[in-house]
Amino acid sequence: MRIDYLADQPQFIADLVPGLLFHYRQILSEDTEETRTAKFQAHLNRDQLPIAWVAHKSGEALGTAALRIHDLPGRKDLTPWLGGVFVLPQHRRKGIGTTLCAVVEHQAAVLGVATLYLFTLDQQSWYRKMGWRMLEPCTWCSFPGDIMHKVPDAV
Secondary structure, three states: OEEEEHHHOHHHHHHHHHHHHHHOOOOOOOOOHHHHHHHHHHOOOOOOOOEEEEEEEOOEEEEEEEEEOOOOOOOOOOOOEEEEEEEOHHHOOOOHHHHHHHHHHHHHHHOOOOOEEEEEOOOHHHHHHOOOEEEEEEEEOOEEEEEEEEOOOOO
């Protein structure tokens, strides 16, 4: 498995979009392939946020994660965010998501980030295993979730 900047492997956007739309269909029901593709394209950066990475192997996309300025409406006071963590269903439970999160956390540390934030609906225990701590509960698109935070490991 390799993890690259999505900017260096933009062809994988087409592989990620359908799975992401399907996964979040009940929450992001108004999203389309065009709007989700445009969001990915906005992440095609290497040196300014938002930045996305893609995990891939043998020409196949496995998953993605991003470092974003903001990721939760109404919480512009918190920045930056680990966001967009998504592993295609057939590749889950293989450590891909954990590795993607570590890449984002490392880049945050390189950038001198003191505290990194994330929002999750249902993966609190998974993030806790990686050292994330609960900050506060919140609501996104009428669904309850939690904001978590972590101090990235020093480089």
